[in-house]
Amino acid sequence: MTGSPARDHAADAPAATDPRVARSVPEGLDEFQLVEYRPEYRVDLERIRFSPYFSRLSAVTQVISQSGAGLAVHNRLTHSVKVTAVARAIAVSLAGDWGERGALVRDLGGCDAVVVQAAASAHDLGHPPFGHLGEQTLDRLARERFGLEEGFEGNAQTFRILTRLDEYDRAGTGLNLTAAVRAAVLKYPWLRVEGDGWSPGPYTPRGLAPRRPGEGARKFSAYTLDLDDMEASRAAFPAIEPLQQTVECSVMDIADDIAYSLHDLDDFYRADLLNQAAVSAEFRTWIRDRAALARIPREDLVRARRTPGHGLELLRRRMVSHDPWIAGDDAFGESVARVADEVVDGLLSVPYDGSLAADRTLAVFMAGWIARLQHSIQVTRDPDVRSGHVSLDAAAFHDVAVLKFLQERFVLHRPDLAVYQRGQASVIERLVTSFAAWLDDDDEVRRAPRRLLDLVELAAEDYLKVRDTRPELLPTTDAATLRRYATGRGIIDYVASLTDAQAMSVANLVSGASERLWDGGQGL
Incomplete structure (x- = not known):
């Protein structure tokens, strides 16, 4: 990969005894390998940050696109950078703790700040164009058009990029990262098929239950094609149970939740998408009428979910039902009151006007909340199945859930956003349909984009390997x-690697809607 950092010490050395630093394919080891400082992890971090897949994130939607709401909003790259900052602060705190908490962290495999930075930098590499909307569309097309039962999942795509699709200096080994970093991106360490038989509830790990019966896990971190690499990564952490994240992965996951809950709020406030009166009515109604709302049958709440107070009551019931290990009525009520006071009647009560004073107010608000959340960390030897070894405490856990609800209820469910996203879904569908027809054309297939053909061949090799071994x-x-499966997987891998602008441009090119010959086709 052009521009990637090379290793400083290439001399051969004895194989490392620590399985955490084992790569998929052995390389020459640094002479300082055996000291506490781990240059191997720094190499991993730099390989990820020099990757074109990482650079691409600057042009991939977080929630709302920059073209639709201005340059102030986050994209996947700025989100990843901020997740990395929060994750590093948590990891440094845990690694420097020489008390009981720190001893437990070391017993569970450790928490290296550079491993956490690498995982946080990589965690969104698998996001396709147009954010979660693109993910849902590719999943449907993969299953319905190509018969790929595993469909598409952003977390599994991230792992496939790191271990197979992106390449550093050796064909077929991805970026050849250490086991620690590979394990740290496995937020959902199972295959899609492992979700069958599970149902949503307090005894099911987050993301494992299917959305609909027979569809497999809602979230998962590896496709069957990449299972061997997932198992090898996890084998370096014998103290971690099969359905649990490593400590470093839990830290990355928590940092992602913190950043998502606050930085999207930042975006929506700047873009004037949060109607303070409507948000206040939801929060103040629930606070005033919480006893009466608790007596309303669930079906009535669902039917009138837009009625002020109903959405928060549905959230309370879901949290108490699904996460009794930490969720409770009192903590939920305190969190709603805190968000109502500090966010709804505090931050949102003064519209953002683009002034320097407004920017200072917003910066101080965000810094205060992030500092409080990233210091609300607890470590558990035997966590609940729906938690990790590292988790937020009860107050912070509820705060993050309520902040996410605010954004989901008042932005993500907006009809105008839904219209825009349906148009984006049609772009993804045009791309997949056009490339499938192209690869089926024996006379024209050789003129298809080289990377697309390469990805199809990689997938074909992977399917044959699984057929021969498992x-x-x-x-x-x-x-x-x-x-046929390989063709489908290769097309999905290819479309998922485009930026938002590339997806729009290439869709117009392959469908004949553009007259500009060189419109966005470079490097495809």
């Missing part, structure tokens, strides 16, 4: 069917 994991071993 055929029980595949729905069929028929060669023609596996080739």
